[in-house]
Amino acid sequence: MLEIDLDSSLAFRSSLIVLTARDIRCGDCSWPLTPELSLTHHDHAGVGMLELDDATGRLACWRYTMGRNPVALRFEREFTRQRDHMASGQPALPAVVASCPICQLPLPPDEEECPNCARELHTPPSTWTLLRLWRFAKPYQGQLLAGFLLTLAATAATLVPPYLIMPLMDEVLIPYQNGKPIDTGKVAMLLSGLLGAACFAWALGWARTYILALVSERIGADLRTTTYEHLLKLSLEYFGAKRTGDLLARIGTETDRINVFLSLHLLDFATDVLMIIMTAVILFSINPWLAMVTLVPLPIIAWMIHIVRDKLRTGFEQIDRVWSEVTSVLADTIPGIRVVKAFAQEAREAQRFRDANKHNLEVNDRLNRVWSLFAPTVGLLTEIGVLVVWIFGIWLIAHDSITVGVLTAFLAYISRFYNRLDAMSRIVSVTQKAAAGAKRIFDILDHVSSVPDPAKPISLPPLKGGIQIDNVHFRYGNRAILRGIDLDIRPGEMIGLVGHSGSGKSTLVNLICRFYDVSEGGIRVEGVDLRSVAVADYRKHIGLVLQEPFLFFGTIAENIAYGKPDATRAEIVAAARAAHAHEFILRQPFGYDSLVGERGQSLSGGERQRISIARALLIDPKILILDEATSAVDTETEFEIQSALNNLIRGRTTIAIAHRLSTLRRADRLIVMDRGRIVEIGNHDTLMATEGHYWRLYMAQSKQLDEPSPLGAEEDIEEEIINHPAGTKA
Amino acid sequence: MSRRPIFRPFSLERNAFGRLVLVAPDGTRHENIIPVRAFALSAPETGIALMSAESKELQWIERLADLPEPAQGMIAEELAKREFTPVIRRIIAVSSFATPSTWTVDTDRGQTTLILKSEEDIRRLQETMGPGALMIADSQGIHFLIRDRTALDLLSQRILKRFL
Numbered sequence: 034m035l036e037i038d039l040d041s042s043l044a045f046r047s048s049l050i051v052l053t054a055r056d057i058r059c060g061d062c063s064w065p066l067t068p069e070l071s072l073t074h075h076d077h078a079g080v081g082m083l084e085l086d087d088a089t090g091r092l093a094c095w096r097y098t099m100g101r102n103p104v105a106l107r108f109e110r111e112f113t114r115q116r117d118h119m120a121s122g123q124p125a126l127p128a129v130v131a132s133c134p135i136c137q138l139p140l141p142p143d144e145e146e147c148p149n150c151a152r153e154l155h156t157p158p159s160t161w162t163l164l165r166l167w168r169f170a171k172p173y174q175g176q177l178l179a180g181f182l183l184t185l186a187a188t189a190a191t192l193v194p195p196y197l198i199m200p201l202m203d204e205v206l207i208p209y210q211n212g213k214p215i216d217t218g219k220v221a222m223l224l225s226g227l228l229g230a231a232c233f234a235w236a237l238g239w240a241r242t243y244i245l246a247l248v249s250e251r252i253g254a255d256l257r258t259t260t261y262e263h264l265l266k267l268s269l270e271y272f273g274a275k276r277t278g279d280l281l282a283r284i285g286t287e288t289d290r291i292n293v294f295l296s297l298h299l300l301d302f303a304t305d306v307l308m309i310i311m312t313a314v315i316l317f318s319i320n321p322w323l324a325m326v327t328l329v330p331l332p333i334i335a336w337m338i339h340i341v342r343d344k345l346r347t348g349f350e351q352i353d354r355v356w357s358e359v360t361s362v363l364a365d366t367i368p369g370i371r372v373v374k375a376f377a378q379e380a381r382e383a384q385r386f387r388d389a390n391k392h393n394l395e396v397n398d399r400l401n402r403v404w405s406l407f408a409p410t411v412g413l414l415t416e417i418g419v420l421v422v423w424i425f426g427i428w429l430i431a432h433d434s435i436t437v438g439v440l441t442a443f444l445a446y447i448s449r450f451y452n453r454l455d456a457m458s459r460i461v462s463v464t465q466k467a468a469a470g471a472k473r474i475f476d477i478l479d480h481v482s483s484v485p486d487p488a489k490p491i492s493l494p495p496l497k498g499g500i501q502i503d504n505v506h507f508r509y510g511n512r513a514i515l516r517g518i519d520l521d522i523r524p525g526e527m528i529g530l531v532g533h534s535g536s537g538k539s540t541l542v543n544l545i546c547r548f549y550d551v552s553e554g555g556i557r558v559e560g561v562d563l564r565s566v567a568v569a570d571y572r573k574h575i576g577l578v579l580q581e582p583f584l585f586f587g588t589i590a591e592n593i594a595y596g597k598p599d600a601t602r603a604e605i606v607a608a609a610r611a612a613h614a615h616e617f618i619l620r621q622p623f624g625y626d627s628l629v630g631e632r633g634q635s636l637s638g639g640e641r642q643r644i645s646i647a648r649a650l651l652i653d654p655k656i657l658i659l660d661e662a663t664s665a666v667d668t669e670t671e672f673e674i675q676s677a678l679n680n681l682i683r684g685r686t687t688i689a690i691a692h693r694l695s696t697l698r699r700a701d702r703l704i705v706m707d708r709g710r711i712v713e714i715g716n717h718d719t720l721m722a723t724e725g726h727y728w729r730l731y732m733a734q735s736k737q738l739d740e741p742s743p744l745g746a747e748e749d750i751e752e753e754i755i756n757h758p759a760g761t762k763a
Numbered sequence: 764m765s766r767r768p769i770f771r772p773f774s775l776e777r778n779a780f781g782r783l784v785l786v787a788p789d790g791t792r793h794e795n796i797i798p799v800r801a802f803a804l805s806a807p808e809t810g811i812a813l814m815s816a817e818s819k820e821l822q823w824i825e826r827l828a829d830l831p832e833p834a835q836g837m838i839a840e841e842l843a844k845r846e847f848t849p850v851i852r853r854i855i856a857v858s859s860f861a862t863p864s865t866w867t868v869d870t871d872r873g874q875t876t877l878i879l880k881s882e883e884d885i886r887r888l889q890e891t892m893g894p895g896a897l898m899i900a901d902s903q904g905i906h907f908l909i910r911d912r913t914a915l916d917l918l919s920q921r922i923l924k925r926f927l
């Protein structure tokens with residue numbers, strides 16, 4: 034039984050297709066199962082389609098969304114089985130062992146949930162993300178408490194001096210004006226109190242800032258390393274969907290922003306709030322009326338500042354966007370500089386940058402008009418607040434309600450926190466930014482790897498190198514890339530994958546490496562499903578040579594020993610010799626200790642490739658994967674690499690992808706793929722004899738070879754120049 | 764082609780031009796032999812290759828010390844002539860703390876000046892040579908070595924710190 038959710042005009046409406054032992058039914062129609070009947074499955078842009086045909090033509094066509102695809106495929110298989118059994122007159126066999134209802138993968142022996150499908154459920158990240166930072170703050174709660182107490186004490190200490198002004202005014206200065214001599218002892222006591230309070234506040238402030246900065250820096254560092262470690266565990270699928278710059282920014286800038294927020298803004302805000310509360314208490318204890326008048330304008334002013342800030346914030350956000358526009362022009366142009374120069378479009382790119390910059394200026398000008406008004410406005414509002422206190426204070430003094438000392442103390446107190454109002458109003462936008470940053474980081478942390486390590490990993494038996502691929506489907510987004518691949522690779526066999534680009538060769542290889550997990554079906558090594566072994570445990574047995582060899586920043590020796598950091602020098606040299614890299618390495622200024630840049634700029638493509646072959650050789654893998662290992666180099670270098678590869682292939686299961694079919698001559702079997710399916714299997718001679726897909730591909734290539742294009746040579750010359758810019762300058 | 768050569772007794776000579784000549788056991792003579800250290804920084808005494816003038820490896824020497832004289836001495840002499848990696852003992856002065864900066868340094872080969880183009884030209888060699896080792900490439904491509912920066916005098920260390 035299959036429930037489909039679209040009708041023939043692709044509107045959402047569900048209906049049922051039922052398969053019985055004798056017929057297939059949908060609604061009121063039914064078609065008896067006959068040998069001529071066939072059910073075929075297609076999909077395009079997220080819509081799947083099942084077609085029921087007989088010998089004369091189409092009988093019915095059903096459509097559904099991609100979520101139902103696994104069930105539909107199962108339905109299709111079930112149909113074929115039933116029909117064939119009908120035809121042969123035998124009863125249908127009962128369905129096989131316990132398998133996942135969704136993906137048909139046989140369930141691991143002692144687990145009820147399919148590890149493949151269970152991961153689909155994840156909850157969306159919550160908005161209270163900043164609170165989630167507590168997870169990182171928790172190890173430091175002792176220090177945080179100490180920091181809070183110190184903040185409390187430090188703030189209290191800063192509030193002592195204005196309090197001492199009161200007696201200084203009322204009991205010393207004003208009596209002196211009225212003709213009394215100055216009481217030196219009292220003055221000395223009050224002044225030393227002032228100094229003592231200042232020193233005390235200084236010491237406490239230092240301890241508080243130091244402790245909290247220490248803690249926040251550690252929280253930031255924990256956040257960064259945790260995020261990075263998590264990121265490294267995510268599957269290639271995740272990296273494929275994200276831009277590198279974005280991920281760099283998340284780990285670098287965002288953690289730093291959160292860090293600054295915690296150590297500066299949050300701390301300042303807490304201090305300010307404490308100060309206002311304490312001041313309010315002191316003021317009310319001295320004179321409740323004057324305290325009222327002093328504090329009433331405060332919320333009004335705070336609210337006005339907040340309004341202006343809010344306006345400014347949208348402007349700042351706009352600036353951020355415009356700014357990213359400017360940088361994106363740069364990010365576009367600089368990596369593509371060869372194209373720009375080749376088409377002589379420097380002027381156009383310069384114009385594009387100038388336009389972006391002009392836009393940036395306009396937005397900035399607009400904002401600056403408001404922004405420049407802001408600081409003076411805050412100043413004005415503060416002055417008005419102080420003025421109100423003056424007016425009411427003088428009025429109270431005139432009625433002998435308070436002394437001059439009290440008014441002086443009040444003025445000293447409020448000037449302190451009016452100054453802080455602006456800083457406090459900033460907390461809203463800063464908090465929002467930090468929360469956004471935290472959300473972006475937790476986005477990474479919440480992301481569950483789509484190639485998860487199983488809860489109870491099975492330990493791999495010693496590998497012989499055989500790989501069984503059973504009915505593998507793979508879907509990327511809503512695009513079906515592999516549709517039912519069945520392949521049994523024998524230990525030590527060399528398999529060549531052939532096909533047009535987009536036929537799914539690289540995807541198949543990625544699935545074998547378990548960079549991705551299959552959507553349906555399964556891949557097994559030594560009879561163990563890949564999803565039930567620990568990823569790292571399995572990858573140890575895989576050697577990978579890619580089209581674009583990646584060299585890490587470090588010495589050549591470190592690069593070769595990347596997969597086996599404890600390799601001895603003799604092992605490294607042996608691997609390099611086998612990869613035909615030894616001699617050119619000796620030509621480098623420091624031999625194996627020569628440094629190569631992030632992308633190995635000082636080495637040619639072929640040399641880099643041979644280093645990556647040595648890297649694969651050193652780990653002595655059972656399964657070797659060559660993904661277009663020779664397509665980025667010229668034919669002469671290819672020859673050199675090819676003989677290095679021959680050393681590598683010996684005694685290992687090898688899966689090679691190559692556009693140049695000549696490089697796959699040594700393959701035991703060639704697998705020809707087309708649009709996600711295997712269309713031909715055989716060695717070179719048999720495939721040539723059948724004159725099928727492979728024959729056509731081969732003929733097309735040999736025709737190209739007969740007409741050599743001069744382009745290849747030119748490109749190499751330019752590469753030389755690009756790779757050695759110092760040479761052209763000197 | 765670059766299969767590992769089996770160790771067989773060979774002999775070295777110097778020709779009239781002062782170049783090394785390798786005489787293989789079968790009597791073939793290879794003129795203009797160049798000895799090369801495979802791990803010039805991390806293990807200079809092990810793994811030395813004798814290369815032909817065409818950069819083909821002719822002989823691999825596992826450890827220089829195991830080689831009989833006079834070949835050992837001749838290779839050591841030739842290596843000493845070819846290698847130029849002055850070891851900095853003291854940084855006397857720098858022209859500015861912003862690059863490019865001209866450094867006056869005292870090396871094991873005497874006092875000299877070097878121009879540091881950018882901070883990136885100072886590379887840490889902790890993996891190959893220990894925690895304090897640095898390699899400084901000057902604008903002309905000469906590599907200066909600091910074996911252990913913590914062993915330098917305080918002034919040199921203070922200067923160096925500004926660039927790291």
